[in-house]
Amino acid sequence: MRSMSVDNLIFCCENRTLEILLVKHAVGKSRGQWGLPGDWMKDDESLEQAAERTLFERTGISDVYLEQLHTFSDINRHPDERIITTAFFALIRPDLYSHVSVETQLDADWFDVKSLPKLIFDHRKIINFGVAHLKTKVRHEPIGFNLLSKKFSLLQLQNLYEAILDTKLDKPNFRRKMMKMALLTDCEEKQSGVAHRAPKLYRFDKTNYNKLKKKGFSFEL
Amino acid sequence: MRSMSVDNLIFCCENRTLEILLVKHAVGKSRGQWGLPGDWMKDDESLEQAAERTLFERTGISDVYLEQLHTFSDINRHPDERIITTAFFALIRPDLYSHVSVETQLDADWFDVKSLPKLIFDHRKIINFGVAHLKTKVRHEPIGFNLLSKKFSLLQLQNLYEAILDTKLDKPNFRRKMMKMALLTDCEEKQSGVAHRAPKLYRFDKTNYNKLKKKGFSFEL
DNA sequence: TCAAAAGTGTTTGTTATACACCCATGT
């Protein structure tokens, strides 16, 4: 019997840090060690369905950006059995699922992708693969917005990109580049409760993005 | 018993046309119909190894650009059994494997990706996925060179991009853009046997590309 | 000598970079 599993890379960006959700394994040899939240694929579901179900069952999260990443099939990736796993890639908006709500549901925690604990099997390799993918993809497709609240300020957006790409960006130039792409809609609203001038809030205009994409536009940086 | 297979998308560019290799199935219900060249994954090999083996066994091709593309796992993708397949993505240099050598080895043929025959299972969907992936990737990473002979002229390179992206490009501007990236090494050699001025030949400088990539350079268009 | 492609030059407008700068607000 050949086993297939799914493993979810669940990313979130809080405090200008790119974080990933890990769970402590509760059973078996790997008990007590950190790993990716995953599960077996069932006979009556596709890998995508298994990933969605796992995400929901283990974290209460649903309806988020979820994408198939890569299938890992090295013969010895698992010490005892032959298990092939397909890794998925989820981006979480902090306004929908707060850090706390996830942590209390199971023995889970968020980790800065730059300082991960020891991980089971090849999960370290899978995460490295996923982070590299995120860094590339975020520059060529407007997926970053899935890591922000529906409404966000331009500085929040810039901080997000700086956290993911691990660089500093020039504020005026970043703003202009973003605004010129015409993917942001002004919410006609300002952020409140900040100890400085309140910034305008924007929202990602998916409709217009699809329109532009059809005309040959492609998101860059 | 759950079955895993691999399917190879083997691309080649000849006569300014992007082509893909299909085989005629010889056994079972799908006998006589066109599909992707694939095989079962064995217990003692990874998916990558299975893809490489299949590529070699069925076409005599080895040592080419080969990349995992996506895993297709819809419950009903195969009419009779539950089969999960991982699609791979290969780029073939015309100087290494001529059209003819492949065709004679089995009931196979090259098809223009823009006019495909009726295909078994979900292979049409898989090919569409692969072609879209190629179009995106070729603009952001220098993988196109794997579809050309080791030595090539700038016009051959331009024709390749035009075939893949399905557009016309401006010759002088294309040349300048390419040369500025400093990824091409002059072979100090000219093409012969052409009915016009012989063009200089270049080769892709992988060493320099890796060097530049480390410094933060990224290939674009 | 002509067709076909190689290869160069130039003009114009756009965009990127790197700053300096002023504005608004809560403490």
Place this chain on the structure above:
DNA sequence: ACATGGGTGTATAACAAACACTTTTGA
């Protein structure tokens, strides 16, 4: 009043797009 971030302006250099043009070669 000042710290913090919001937001604008601008000079310079680099680049892209469009297109005209000259050169080389085999048939």
